[in-house]
Amino acid sequence: EAEVAQSPRYKITEKSQAVAFWCDPISGHATLYWYRQILGQGPELLVQFQDESVVDDSQLPKDRFSAERLKGVDSTLKIQPAELGDSAMYLCASSLGIGPSASDTQYFGPGTRLTVL
Amino acid sequence: QKEVEQDPGPLSVPEGAIVSLNCTYSNSAFQYFMWYRQYSRKGPELLMYTYSSGNKEDGRFTAQVDKSSKYISLFIRDSQPSDSATYLCAMGGTQGGSEKLVFGKGTKLTVNP
Numbered sequence: 001e002a003e004v005a006q007s008p009r010y011k012i013t014e015k016s017q018a019v020a021f022w023c024d025p026i027s028g029h030a031t032l033y034w035y036r037q038i039l040g041q042g043p044e045l046l047v048q049f050q051d052e053s054v055v056d057d058s059q060l061p062k063d064r065f066s067a068e069r070l071k072g073v074d075s076t077l078k079i080q081p082a083e084l085g086d087s088a089m090y091l092c093a094s095s096l097g098i099g100p101s102a103s104d105t106q107y108f109g110p111g112t113r114l115t116v117l
Numbered sequence: 118q119k120e121v122e123q124d125p126g127p128l129s130v131p132e133g134a135i136v137s138l139n140c141t142y143s144n145s146a147f148q149y150f151m152w153y154r155q156y157s158r159k160g161p162e163l164l165m166y167t168y169s170s171g172n173k174e175d176g177r178f179t180a181q182v183d184k185s186s187k188y189i190s191l192f193i194r195d196s197q198p199s200d201s202a203t204y205l206c207a208m209g210g211t212q213g214g215s216e217k218l219v220f221g222k223g224t225k226l227t228v229n230p
Contacts (some may be wrong), residue, residue, distance in 0.1 A: 040222030
């Protein structure tokens with residue numbers, strides 16, 4: 001069964017350092033999402049791509065976070081500089097499209113657990 | 118008031134019990150409703166998907182949506198220790214073409230053998 005791949009699975013960094021996370025969506029999925037999940041909370045959308053274009057980045061802290069999806073396939077999320085409050089699970093998800101039908105449901109990767117010291 | 122409210126629990130039940138998990142929401146624009154299961158240190162996996170009001174059954178799992186009350190439920194029959202996980206409700210609707218999902222906090226469930 002096809003899965004969303006993410007790396008690294010775990011990342012420990014010091015405050016003010018730069019970190020980057022990578023996501024490879026399910027083949028053929030046009031829509032890719034990055035979520036942040038703080039311990040004890042549900043995932044919150046950071047950015048959504050449709051192919052290589054950003055559809056929604058309203059919750060992305062653009063002063064320190066950036067995301068790209070060159071060629072509309074895999075994606076990278078970067079944080080620079082990292083802050084203590086960035087410690088969380090960063091989840092990538094993908095879906096076929098952005099409509100409300102069942103075929104457009106989101107499938108999640110295993111996540112990257114970030115710890116900022 | 119948050120758009121989606123979910124009791125975080127924790128909820129502990131004996132094996133074989135019927136489990137009821139619930140979420141309420143405030144945004145009447147939500148059209149579709151999902152339940153995700155998340156094991157510790159893993160990403161969420163889709164359990165149930167429901168469009169608009171009604172019931173949907175899949176094996177031991179039943180999802181109910183009552184749009185008039187803005188209330189959704191997930192029932193697990195004959196619960197098993199392998200059902201121990203955090204259950205997240207999620208919902209979405211047309212928002213300018215961006216089908217943003219809004220998640221509840223999740224309810225942590227433990228099924229004891």
